[in-house]
Amino acid sequence: MNLALTRRLLLVGGTSEIGLAIARRVAAAAAPPLVVHLLARDQARLQNARQSLEREGCEVHTGTVEATELGSHAEAIGAAFAHAGGFDLVVVAIGLLGAQEATAGSIDEASAVMSVNFLGTGSLLLHCLRALERQGSGTLVVLSSVAAERPRASNPVYGAAKTGLDALAQGLADRSAGSGVRVLVVRPGFVTTRMTEGLKPAPFATTADAVADATVRALAGHAHTVWVPRQLRLVFAVLRHLPRPVFRRLPV
Secondary structure, three states, X not given: OOHHHOOEEEEEOOOOHHHHHHHHHHHHHOOOOOEEEEEEOOHHHHHHHHHHHHOOOOEEEEEEOOOOOHHHHHHHHHHHHHHHOOOOEEEEOOOOOOOOOOOOOOHHHHHHHHHHHHHHHHHHHXXXXXXXXXXXXXXXXXXXXXXXXXXXXXXXXXXXXXXXHHHHHHHHHHHHOOOOEEEEEEEEOOEOOHHHOOOOOOOOOEOHHHHHHHHHHHHOOOXXXXXXXXXXXXXXXXXXXXXXXXXXXXXX
């Protein structure tokens, strides 16, 4: 993808720190002004996000979307595409962490984590991909997690939901090959953002800016999956194949 030719970007999860960092990197590489459309549910944060991108020279438009309101997704995505006349780049960056231990939160909280991270985000992903396929071009970035590689006892609900989203995105990437639409899956490790505030950073912890930098580098190439930091790819190549009794005893 030639970022210098990117003119229109859609960020679904328009208040995501990682998503906004990606938008800023793209804006710096593209010919101004980059037209950015932000979709999110928190209106106060959405306006802050809008102002931050406008300071970067972007032309910013906003809209409302709620991940769990599946019936509204077609209209929200369709309206954004119609307003902008299509998008060169779509970033889906929605996540809900929830309680770190499966037994620490309520069943309702666990259900919300699964609903937002897989069902809701997966629905938005499908609507965005179909809109790109109708225009016959574009790149779709999906923010996943290393937790998708092998769910851990420390947070099985979040890991399971991200596994579902990651598998969906990987399958859609294969299905879309040769169609003119590219799907890039980004798997960060622990990222120091609002979502992880108060938690002890895991090994290889990273930042939203580092994830954005790695994503933009990957967009300029032909990768289908990017790990941030890249060492985690090797770490999980080992963890993926550990016998279950051994894996259970690891402090992960």
